[in-house]
Amino acid sequence: MNYQVKLGLFDYYGFPLAYSKKQEKQIQKLAKKANKNSEKIWNKFEKKNGKVSTITEVDKTIKKLSRKGIPHQHRLTIWPILCGSKYTHDQNRGYYKRILKEHTGHLSPSTQQIEHDLARTFPMMDFFKSKENMDKLRNVLYAYSFRNPEIGYCQSMNFIVGFFLILGFTEEETFWMFVTIVEVILPKKTYSDELQDTQIDQLSFEYLLRSRYKWIRNPLDSLDEMGVKLTVITQQWFMCLFICCLPTECVLRIFDIVFAEGYKILFRVSLALFKINKAQILKCNSSPDLFTHLKNMSLDVIDPDKLINTAFSIRFLTTKEINKHREKISPNVKNEINKRQIYKKQMRKKLKQRQKGFDEKYNKNSTNEKDSNSNSNSNSTLSSKNNSDQGNENKLSKKDSKSKNELEKISQEVENENEKEKIQSSQKYQEKEEKLRKNNQEDLEKKKIEIEKEKENI
Amino acid sequence: MENFKICFMGDQSVGKTSIINRFIYDDFNINSQSTVGVDFLSKTIFVENESVRLHLWDTAGQERFRCLIPSYVRNSSLVVIVFDITNKTSFKSIEFWMDTVQNERGDDVIVFLVGNKTDLEDERQVSLEKLEKEANKNGFLYLETSAKTGHNVKQLFRKIGISILKQNKKRKELIKPELDENTSLMNISLNIDPNKLKQKEESGCC
Numbered sequence: 023m024n025y026q027v028k029l030g031l032f033d034y035y036g037f038p039l040a041y042s043k044k045q046e047k048q049i050q051k052l053a054k055k056a057n058k059n060s061e062k063i064w065n066k067f068e069k070k071n072g073k074v075s076t077i078t079e080v081d082k083t084i085k086k087l088s089r090k091g092i093p094h095q096h097r098l099t100i101w102p103i104l105c106g107s108k109y110t111h112d113q114n115r116g117y118y119k120r121i122l123k124e125h126t127g128h129l130s131p132s133t134q135q136i137e138h139d140l141a142r143t144f145p146m147m148d149f150f151k152s153k154e155n156m157d158k159l160r161n162v163l164y165a166y167s168f169r170n171p172e173i174g175y176c177q178s179m180n181f182i183v184g185f186f187l188i189l190g191f192t193e194e195e196t197f198w199m200f201v202t203i204v205e206v207i208l209p210k211k212t213y214s215d216e217l218q219d220t221q222i223d224q225l226s227f228e229y230l231l232r233s234r235y236k237w238i239r240n241p242l243d244s245l246d247e248m249g250v251k252l253t254v255i256t257q258q259w260f261m262c263l264f265i266c267c268l269p270t271e272c273v274l275r276i277f278d279i280v281f282a283e284g285y286k287i288l289f290r291v292s293l294a295l296f297k298i299n300k301a302q303i304l305k306c307n308s309s310p311d312l313f314t315h316l317k318n319m320s321l322d323v324i325d326p327d328k329l330i331n332t333a334f335s336i337r338f339l340t341t342k343e344i345n346k347h348r349e350k351i352s353p354n355v356k357n358e359i360n361k362r363q364i365y366k367k368q369m370r371k372k373l374k375q376r377q378k379g380f381d382e383k384y385n386k387n388s389t390n391e392k393d394s395n396s397n398s399n400s401n402s403t404l405s406s407k408n409n410s411d412q413g414n415e416n417k418l419s420k421k422d423s424k425s426k427n428e429l430e431k432i433s434q435e436v437e438n439e440n441e442k443e444k445i446q447s448s449q450k451y452q453e454k455e456e457k458l459r460k461n462n463q464e465d466l467e468k469k470k471i472e473i474e475k476e477k478e479n480i
Numbered sequence: 481m482e483n484f485k486i487c488f489m490g491d492q493s494v495g496k497t498s499i500i501n502r503f504i505y506d507d508f509n510i511n512s513q514s515t516v517g518v519d520f521l522s523k524t525i526f527v528e529n530e531s532v533r534l535h536l537w538d539t540a541g542q543e544r545f546r547c548l549i550p551s552y553v554r555n556s557s558l559v560v561i562v563f564d565i566t567n568k569t570s571f572k573s574i575e576f577w578m579d580t581v582q583n584e585r586g587d588d589v590i591v592f593l594v595g596n597k598t599d600l601e602d603e604r605q606v607s608l609e610k611l612e613k614e615a616n617k618n619g620f621l622y623l624e625t626s627a628k629t630g631h632n633v634k635q636l637f638r639k640i641g642i643s644i645l646k647q648n649k650k651r652k653e654l655i656k657p658e659l660d661e662n663t664s665l666m667n668i669s670l671n672i673d674p675n676k677l678k679q680k681e682e683s684g685c686c
Binding site for chain 2: 141144180181253262266314
């Protein structure tokens with residue numbers, strides 16, 4: 023992440039500062055002013071204490087107020103109520119500790135990946151330099167990977183969990199808020215299955231952007247020519263929910279609204295970012311310049327009110343419209359993902375065959391050098407490997423026997439296409455060679471004739 | 481000035497971002513933030529009296545982000561596959577990365593194998609010989625670096641610059657029209673100047 027931090031400076035919330043301290047003070051003043059008016063209502067809401075179980079139950083006044091920003095001292099209590107995580111937390115008391123206890127010492131690919139990333143979550147902050155806090159982060163991420171092994175762990179989850187912990191939520195609160203974000207607020211496959219829903223979201227956002235703002239088409243086309251897709255920039259926004267992409271105050275404001283209204287606000291804010299930066303985007307001369315500007319423009323947004331207001335000044339942006347785009351795009355994305363899965367399968371087969379080759383060689387060597395006992399040992403390890411592989415395949419087949427048929431169909435098509443391409447390319451190559459040969463022969467003959475003429479003349 | 485795209489790939493936390501940061505900012509953090517999706521940085525370098533602008537694509541290492549990588553490989557003129565010399569599995573998965581590259585580009589692209597973290601010599605699990613074998617088997621370039629100490633990082637990018645320029649020149653030669661090449665070859669082999677031939681023909685006619 024290109025978080026160009028001004029060294030040693032931290033904002034009000036303890037996150038590394040992306041702009042000057044003066045600006046930070048101004049922002050805090052504004053935030054406090056705005057909060058004074060709404061404080062009474064938020065106090066009332068707090069006293070309701072967890073009656074809200076889903077986002078749809080949040081009433082309209084609360085929704086309106088959340089757009090103006092929740093006073094920070096109330097966020098710790100209001101966020102869990104607002105998003106409904108407090109409700110699920112109350113209903114599942116003891117679940118978090120149980121799931122951690124049941125899986126103590128349990129190792130999986132996701133736990134390994136989590137270990138890789140622990141020290142790389144907000145590394146410049148003192149908060150995660152203490153073991154206690156690091157353990158909290160580890161526990162929450164582990165617990166989620168145990169709860170939902172299909173999703174497991176995905177890079178960018180560490181930033182969301184870390185963000186909540188730094189703000190002062192307890193481990194359990196963080197866990198349940200994270201659960202509601204992944205399982206309720208965001209689309210189902212945002213973090214799993216080759217990031218299917220992230221890809222769909224990115225592409226539908228680009229579609230939306232192009233249809234809303236005509237001026238963006240030329241710059242985006244120039245990026246396309248460079249071989250860069252807009253998804254590179256927006257992916258991080260959607261996966262991290264703007265954490266690390268926007269200044270902290272803006273991120274908090276966005277979370278206020280996400281918890282009250284759902285994730286479509288992400289589309290609004292992304293659109294607003296482009297709208298705010300219109301003049302600067304159009305100024306960029308070269309596509310690399312344009313790209314770096316797009317990549318960094320979110321960090322330059324200092325005034326959170328301006329961002330939120332422009333986000334809501336975009337008219338007639340409904341979930342229906344977003345869903346329409348999503349439905350249009352999803353078959354394409356799914357197709358590509360299927361193709362990739364087939365490709366992965368083929369790769370695994372290849373690698374297995376290579377390994378078998380190695381093992382056979384090894385076996386031959388071992389029979390020459392060692393006793394027959396060692397040979398039988400290595401064979402048994404081989405067979406156990408095969409068994410485990412078969413087990414995996416069985417699991418797969420149980421899960422999606424329907425999709426398997428589709429996969430096979432698609433794989434056949436892909437193979438056919440590949441063969442066609444190969445044949446065509448080989449034909450073209452042959453034709454080229456023949457042309458070259460003909461040209462050469464003709465030239466040779468011409469020159470021979472010329473030489474003979476010369477000789478005659480002499 | 482010509483622009484070239486370079487794609488960095490490799491497993492999680494092998495040091496892709498660190499190598500790039502060392503090259504561009506000459507700076508190192510023991511823990512750099514994990515990359516989500518793809519990052520982009522660029523820098524101009526001078527190689528063999530030519531200035532070359534390198535666009536560096538830094539990709540996320542986690543497996544589920546790999547679905548996004550092919551589109552970057554498709555447009556890059558050089559691919560750097562990084563592994564961690566203190567981590568065997570990261571070396572093993574080179575094979576997987578190679579296949580994604582070859583699947584996209586065939587043998588059309590230059591590949592650089594880089595073993596990072598030479599500063600952790602005590603924990604080494606992959607020897608230089610193994611890297612050499614793996615690279616020679618496939619005709620790849622290879623180097624061992626340390627983003628922490630800066631060892632070999634400048635050299636890595638100089639080599640990248642040189643090999644890219646070489647490839648670029650080759651490409652330009654290939655693009656030249658075929659007939660010109662043929663005639664020039666013929667002239668060399670027969671040692672005859674076409675202009676002289678014409679003059680003699682004319683004189684003969686007279």
